[in-house]
Amino acid sequence: MGAAMLAASFCFLHGCGKNEEVNVFMYSEYIDPAIVESFEKETGIKVRINTYENSEDMQAKVQRGGGDSQFDVLVVSDVQVPALVTLKLVQPIDMNAVPNAQYVDPQFIKAPYDPEGKFTLPYQWGTVGLIFNKEVIKPEDVSWAAIFDRNQAAGKFILMDSMRDMIGIALKYQGKSMNTKDAKELEAATDLLLAAKKSPNFLAFESGVAGKNRVIANEAVAAIVYNGDAVRDMGKNAAIDFAVPKEGGVIWTDVMMVTSKTKNAANAHKFINYILQPKISAALSNFNRYPTPNREALPMIDKVDLTNPRVYPSKETMQKLDYLTDVGEATGLYDKAWTTLKAR
Template identity: 50%
Template sequence: MRRILALLVLGLAFAFGQKELRLFIWSEYIDPAILEAFTKQTGLKVRMDLYESNEEMIAKLQAGGVSQYDLIVPSDFYVPSLIRLALVQPLNHALIPNLKNLSEKFRNPPFDPGNRYSAAYQWGTTGLIYRKDRVGVPKTWGAIFKEPKAPFILMDSPREMLGIALKYLGYSVNTLDPKQVQQAGQVLLTAKRSRYFLGFEGGVGGKNRVVAGAATYAVVYNGDAVRAADENPTKVAFAIPQEGATLWVDSMMIPAKAPNPEGAHRFINFILDPKVGAQLSNYNRYATPNQAALPYIRPEDRKNPAIYPPQELLGRLEFILDLGKNNRIYDEVWTAVKSR
């Protein structure tokens, strides 16, 4: 009965309230056809603004975006900070019946127990996109960290880039040892001083420069690389070096002062529909957290280890955790890396 009443209230809100949904999301991260289908079903036009890093997204929220946007899609390790900073509001589960479609491991994530504030959107890994027409498969992160011999780009994301350097050194991406984090920072500083270093890029920037031929390697998210490899099969490929890398989950959240929270709930529920969830992953080439969507995922993608890593590879991958007050260790080292 509670769910029926909630959905009735939601329907009345749409009838007399907002006719627009403001989405703040990573670039190249949703099939435009999904937005069109949502508008057709709900009458809500989706206005979309883009960001290239979690830091950029949070800065915009703190500068007034918290009352301008209805939905954001942050990475897992930023979810606790968004909650602590009161930048997001709790979800009304009665308005998201499709929440039940999430795989078990995404229903009660450690960064948001009980999905009180978030619902998983996509998950994936980091790795190297590279020009296969110029170099062989990069078996180690040493391809860019130890005497690089070709132009490369680093990811403009502190925890992910430091995490990769930590994996290269044999440490955990969530180490609390300041000396280990400083060693990782030194790895990145050494890479920066290489004549082959072309800079830091967020979002799809590194992928685009490799595809264009300006760089040979770039640290990127796997889905971006998989799509690029499909479009340029003789030129580019994706690999996760032997030391391992980071895992991530992006989740849907509603800003604390969203102008249309009812529409945001409806959008979350729409994305969690099995066929829509599959359409999203088939477009993005990232793994779906939606168990009910798996039967609709392309068979070739289900078998692609770059999208759904095998158990052996998963053992070398780590989720980045929010470290609370210990995040400052990483922030300080990253600031030093970027400023020198």
């Protein structure tokens, strides 16, 4: 009897049942396979990684495709959090089951997108900027004008297939709030994006990963991408660089959440807790080349990244960055603008 009880306790803690699994929904190319393997080895829980390329597709699949029961852990952008909570697609995290949350930098706890700190724990953070060919665009004078001003056009470019990021960047270039609720300002930003789309230099709307790949392959001069995607592969082409343009850009935090109808709640919490181990958080950032939100992981971050302003922005750049926030009822205006942009 004692042996049986010990075995049962071990299985509860480590997940040794034959059907133990955790289903994670995240951006593509966003976790080191070695982390998945080590989690599976240590816990006996099979990790099934499902991927998406933009937030709009993610929310649609979770909301209308039964994703709140199909997936256990969501890794999503901060701007999506209020909608997921309002739609009751996620549940509060049991913080008692995630003791490694103690290592999270305080700025990522009770953040504006989760003011009570109930639903999220941070995964990575970073910026949106421009990956570019520095033989065409000078690194010391990177501007969104390379995309939006035909008189300063540098060559073929790719826009990011992400509604809030693209509209926000257009607003930023025009000197407006990236979170405006003003219909006229949104109309002007849409017109700017339409002009860019109609430019002979426009190639496509792509995910950050796909856009990065096309610039590295010399198919485009510039693309709007996430900083880690760029930094991770820039070494493949010596002519490629990344920067947040001088006008400023987007700063973001991607967070982990537990779905409302998860069938594997305990395993979801174990996965989140594992990611927040300092050594695992450091390994994650060293693989992704994004900044870590884990203060205890910083001493284990590769020094070349800690001193790289493409990864950890300078104070000057940080002052020019803005978070995308929930715009409430104005979301309809953004949806309309994006639909117009894609259709024309």
